[in-house]
Amino acid sequence: MTVKIAISAAETSGDLIGSKLVAALKAQNVTVQIEGLAGDEMVKAGCTQLWDQKQVNVMGFSEVLKKLPSLLRLRKTMIDYFCANKPDVFIGVDGPDFNFVIEKKLKQQGVKTVHFISPSVWAWRQSRIKKIKKSTDLVLCLFPFEVDFYQKHKQRAVFVGHPLAETLHPREGYQSTKTILLMPGSRVSEVTRLLPELLAAAQIMVQQDPQLKFHVVLANDELLAWAKPLxxxxxxxxxxxxxxxxxxxxxxxxxxxxTATLELALIGVPMVVVYKLSAFSYFIASRLVKIKWVSLPNIIANKSLVPELIQGDANGENIAQYAMEILNGNGQNLVAEFKKIHQQLTLNASEESARLIGEFINE
Incomplete structure (x- = not known):
């Protein structure tokens, strides 16, 4: 009998991680049918795309409000479809605010539900644990400290490691190229806020070291058209x-x-982390966050490994100052800390998750 799996990946990072899960599920059972809300990487891995992930890839409270009507319509369409075509399991990949409602409705219809990638409920909006318990039968956690939180609240959860640790490895014998990479994010809202500040930092840095070269990487051609004149x-x-x-x-x-900050840590590349929301989004978020740091390397290590510049502090002058301090310093200790993170997260996460989902379906 063919196993039918429904899946929903609501963000670019979820598409990347979801693609590895899809590939592992296909390898475990070649006849499995996987369909749902997916991005390009998941499609390449063998998922049937019923809805395009780009439809829900937004960031921040004010940004979500603008697209709320279309998001609600899409979510209702997905719920209606999977209620009429019940899968053996529904997997929400990240995107908790979008996916939990779907999971709750399907769970009420007797569909088993899995949430792959725990939301940062341990960091902010901890009251969401009530929603999680009503929505999700099983949470697959990418970080070990997350399981402790769920155990306290009697929610079934398992640490599976991080899929990115399977494919990204610490670089060895790196020689300086005098090249700085600028990665302003994947969403229009964050790129338009951050890229001007990153370019301003680049101008300051090259004045201090004319040999430096800078390269901006963008997520799509739409962002490229906007950024080129800058x-x-x-x-x-x-x-x-x-x-x-x-x-x-x-x-x-x-x-x-x-997620890019974790990718860099797994490779062992020094970084300066910047974070800037709209004034309204930041006003709300700053009152809900329960942790000291915003970047994954610092959160995992539970200490300040990399600089974080938030809101007004994320300006060209500050970014340049921290960047030059790193370039002029000795980064061996930081690289060693990054290797510890890689070792901690390496558990063949995609295969382990696929195995657990297979067992869960057959319970």
């Missing part, structure tokens, strides 16, 4: 979609807070 300096180049090829080849990355 990056007119001869020492700044722009490309689209090749971040993973470029990350191991640079001395430092100026990066928006998000």
């Amino acid at each position: 990056a007119t300096d001869a020492n700044v180049c722009i490309s689209v979609g090749d971040a993973h090829q470029r990350m191991p080849q640079v001395d430092l990355v100026l990066v928006a807070s998000g």
Whole structure:
């Protein structure tokens, strides 16, 4: 009998991680049918795309409000479809605010539900644990400290490691290229706020070291069209979609807070982390966050490994100052800390998750 799996990946990072899970599920059972809300990487891995992940890839409270009507329509369409075509299991990949409602409705209809990638409920909006318990039968956690939180609240959860640790490894014998990578994020809202500040930092840095070269990596051609007029300096180049090829080849990355910070840590690349929301979004978020840091390397290590510049502090002058301190310093201790993170997260997460989901379906 063919196993039918429904899946929903609501963000770019979820598409990447979801693609590895889809591939592992296919390897475990070649006849499995996987369909749902997916991005390009998940489609390549064998998922049938019923809805395009780009439809829900937004960031921040004010940004979500603008797209709320279309988001609600899409979610209702997905719920209606999977209620009429019940899968053996529904997997929500990240995107908790979008996926939990779907999970809750399907769970009420007797569909088993899994949430792959625990939301940061341990960090902010901890009251969401009530929603999680009503929505999700099983939470698959990418970080070990997350399981402790769920155990306290009697929610079934398992640490599976991080899929990115399977494919990203610490670089060895790196020699300086005098190249700095600028990664302002994947969403229009964050790129428009952060890229001007990153380029301003680049101008300051090249004045201090004329040998420095800068490369901006963007997520898509839409962002490229917007950014090209800004990056007119001869020492700044722009490309689209090749971040993973470029990350191991640079001395430092100026990066928006998000999954990219973990990717850099797994490779062992120093970074300055920047984070900037709209004034309204930040006003709300700053009152809900329960942790000291915003970047994953610092959260995992439970100490300040990399600089974090938030809101008004994320300006060209500050970014340049921290960046030059890193470039002029000795980064061996930082690289050693990054290797510890890699070792901690390496558990063959995709295969382990696929195995647990298979067992869960057959319970």
